[in-house]
Amino acid sequence: MVSKVSFTVDSPAGRQALSVSYERLGAGEPLLLLHGIGHHWQAWEPVLPVLAQERDVIAVDLPGFGTSPALPQGMSYDLSAVVPVLGALCGALGVERPHVAGNSLGGLLALELGREKLVRSVTALSPAGFWTESERRYAFGTLLAMRRGARMMPLPLIDRLSRTPAGRAALTSTIYARPGRRSPQAVVAETVALREATGFRRTLDAGRGVLFTSDVPGLPVTVAWGSRDRLLLRRQGVRAKHAIPGARLVRLPGCGHVPMNDDPALVARVILDGSR
Known part of the structure; x- marks a missing residue:
């Protein structure tokens, strides 16, 4: 059953209230799931039954997407603003350093959460941020x-x-x-x-200058790419491996940009393996 959690975040106008919608099920170590731009938590539905057998799964609607309201007035959708919001969300849910898996925008956020040491492992499915300017x-x-x-x-x-x-x-x-x-x-x-999606345009604008070039040392990182990804081409996975040398790079045969639907069993296995 979809729930909402409310908490406060820092903004240019001071502390402001924010609420986030989420689905939570299963038991075990916590696993936070982050969807891509324009999507909602239901992107993860095909893999939830398998993941919930081993994890306390929390699939969220990012601020400005699904049924989560937009960020408070004056807040940007830059990584430097959204990542602390996700950290505050985990605190409000009583979760400390969960595993995290993200797709596309969610994959980029997952990697940034890993870089900030706010999570214990990262699985990024076709993450944004490893493109050339033309891509x-x-x-x-x-x-x-x-x-x-x-x-x-x-x-x-x-x-x-x-x-x-x-x-x-x-x-x-x-x-x-x-x-x-x-x-x-x-x-x-x-x-x-x-x-x-109320956060679509501002998220896109915030992403124009994004390149993920930092390593994510000290925790397990898996980067997985669909062989039939038509939005973020799979050669970007090689760049991700160069940026994060310790990452495990996994190919998802026959999968597109949102692979959870194309091969749920494979994607669930990759996420569980990455969070062990």
Whole structure:
């Protein structure tokens, strides 16, 4: 059952209240799951049953996405602002140094949490921040086109498209290698989440100058990349390995940019192995 937690964060206007939506299930060592830009916690649903057998899993809607409100007025979506928010979230949930797994934007945040020693292990699935400038422009242009399309389509059309494999491919093939596996309800929900994400544009703007070039020493790091990632090309995984020499680099055959849907068993195994 989805819950909300409220806590306070530092902002240019002083301490302000913030609430975050999350799903929590399972038992064991804590595992924080962070989705990508324009998505919501439900991106992790395909892997939750397996992860929850071994972990206390907390899948969150990042601020400004899903049903979590945007960051307070005056706060930026830079890494330097969002990472302390996630640290405060863990404190509010009574969790100290969880394992963390993230996808895309969430992968970048996971690595930054690792660099700040706020977590005990990191698994980053197609993390942002290892692009060239031309690759970044391509990815951002694609994301903006997806957002524009989601906002232009009336809900009845989205619903109608979601009912056929071809329609689900039209809506989600940029991020999934196997969009037909996604349920119609999930496709509608994530298209609406992309359309209504209040933090989308500010997150994109904050990411324009981001390059992750620092090592993440002192804790286990896994970087995994789908062989069919059409948004952040898999050669970026090699750059991630160069930046983080101690990281385990894993290939996800047949998976797209959001691999949890394309091969749930493989992705769950990679996350559990990375957090042991």
